[in-house]
Amino acid sequence: MRTLAILNQKGGVGKTTTAVNFSAALARRGHRVCLVDLDPQAHASLHLAQKLTPSARPGCHMYHVFVEQVPLVEICHQADEHLQVAPAHIDLAAVEVELAGTAGRELLLRRRLEEAGKRWDFVVMDCPPSLGILTLNALCAVEEVVLPLQPHFLALHGLSKLLETLEVVATRSNPRLRLSGVLLCMYESNTRLAQEVERDIDQFLQSWRGQNRPWSEAKLFRTRIRRNVRLAEAPSFGTSIFDYAPKSPGAADYEALAQEFLESAPPLPPEITEEAFAQTMQQLSQPVQ
Ligand SMILES: Nc1ncnc2c1ncn2[C@@H]1O[C@H](COP(=O)(O)OP(=O)(O)OP(=O)(O)O)[C@@H](O)[C@H]1O
Ligand SMILES: [Mg+2]
Numbered sequence: 001m002r003t004l005a006i007l008n009q010k011g012g013v014g015k016t017t018t019a020v021n022f023s024a025a026l027a028r029r030g031h032r033v034c035l036v037d038l039d040p041q042a043h044a045s046l047h048l049a050q051k052l053t054p055s056a057r058p059g060c061h062m063y064h065v066f067v068e069q070v071p072l073v074e075i076c077h078q079a080d081e082h083l084q085v086a087p088a089h090i091d092l093a094a095v096e097v098e099l100a101g102t103a104g105r106e107l108l109l110r111r112r113l114e115e116a117g118k119r120w121d122f123v124v125m126d127c128p129p130s131l132g133i134l135t136l137n138a139l140c141a142v143e144e145v146v147l148p149l150q151p152h153f154l155a156l157h158g159l160s161k162l163l164e165t166l167e168v169v170a171t172r173s174n175p176r177l178r179l180s181g182v183l184l185c186m187y188e189s190n191t192r193l194a195q196e197v198e199r200d201i202d203q204f205l206q207s208w209r210g211q212n213r214p215w216s217e218a219k220l221f222r223t224r225i226r227r228n229v230r231l232a233e234a235p236s237f238g239t240s241i242f243d244y245a246p247k248s249p250g251a252a253d254y255e256a257l258a259q260e261f262l263e264s265a266p267p268l269p270p271e272i273t274e275e276a277f278a279q280t281m282q283q284l285s286q287p288v289q
Helices: 015-028 043-047 062-067 090-098 105-116 133-141 159-172 192-207 229-237 249-263 274-283
Strands: 002-006 033-037 083-086 122-126 144-149 178-184
Touching (some): 015 033, 015 043, 043 229, 062 090, 105 133, 159 178
Parallel strands (some): 002 122
16 A cells, blocks of 8 residues: 655645546556545545545544544545545644644544555545644655645745655654655746756755655656646536546646556655754755745
C-alpha cells in the first residue's frame, strides 16, 4: 500500500484537483484507491459528489473518524469500482479545537488507517491549505508527500516552513515520511516565468541530494498539469475529469501523472538524526524566496 498526502499550505495551487483526478486515474487502472478528504472545505468530496453511493454510516464523515473513533472504512463511499472516498464536512474545522489537549492527537488518523488494514493499494489525502492538526495527522499517517506548485512569482515562498514541518514529523513521529515529488500545476509552458520557476525548483531539489532529509530524493515530476478549463469545470458536474472530459488535455495530464508515478519506486526513507535535524532547523531559518 502506498500512502500519500497532497500538500501545500498555500491555497489554490491545485491540491484538490490533483488528489481527485490522480486518484481517479489510479482507480481506472484497477488499483484500489481511498481518497481521504481532510479539508473542512470538502472540495474533494464535492468534486465527486455525483458519483458517491451511500456509506455504511450515513451522515458520518472525517469529523467522526477523528472525534468519535468511527472506523475509516465505515464512512467510505464508493465513487467507482475501485475508488472510495472518505468525505469531509465543514464540522471538520472544529477538530483543531476539540482535540486541543488530547495526547497523541496527531496520530489519530494513523491509527484509523492501521485498523483499516491493507484493503487499498493507494491512500491519497487531500490536505487543507494550512499546517494545522489535520495536516499533521496526514503527515504522521503517510509515507509520501506530493507538493503541487503553481509556477508563479514566490512559488517557493513558504516552502521552508513546510520542509521544517516535514523534518519535525519525520524526526519525532514518522521516520518513513519523505517528499516524493513536486508537481507543477496550472502550467503554461510558453511563459518565461514558468520556465524560470521550474529551473529554480530543480536547482533547489538538486542542492539537497544525498543529505538525508525527507526531501533529499524528491524529484520534479516530468508530467506538468497544464492549465485547462475542463479541469476547473469538472467539479461543478460532481465527477472526475475522466467522466466529464475524457479527451481533454487535463485528462491526458493526470493519466500521464499516474503512469509516471507508477513507474517510480517509492524513494527510500531518510535516516534523520537529531544532529541533522538541528542543522536543518538552522539552514531553514532563512525563508526560501
Ligand atoms: N490545471 C488546471 N487548469 C485550470 N484550472 C485549474 C487547474 N487546476 C486547478 N484548477 C482550478 O483552480 C482552482 C484551485 O484549484 P484547487 O481547488 O485544486 O486548489 P487547492 O490547492 O486544492 O485549493 P485550496 O488550498 O483552497 O484547497 C479551482 O477552481 C480549480 O478548479
Ligand atoms: Mg483544496
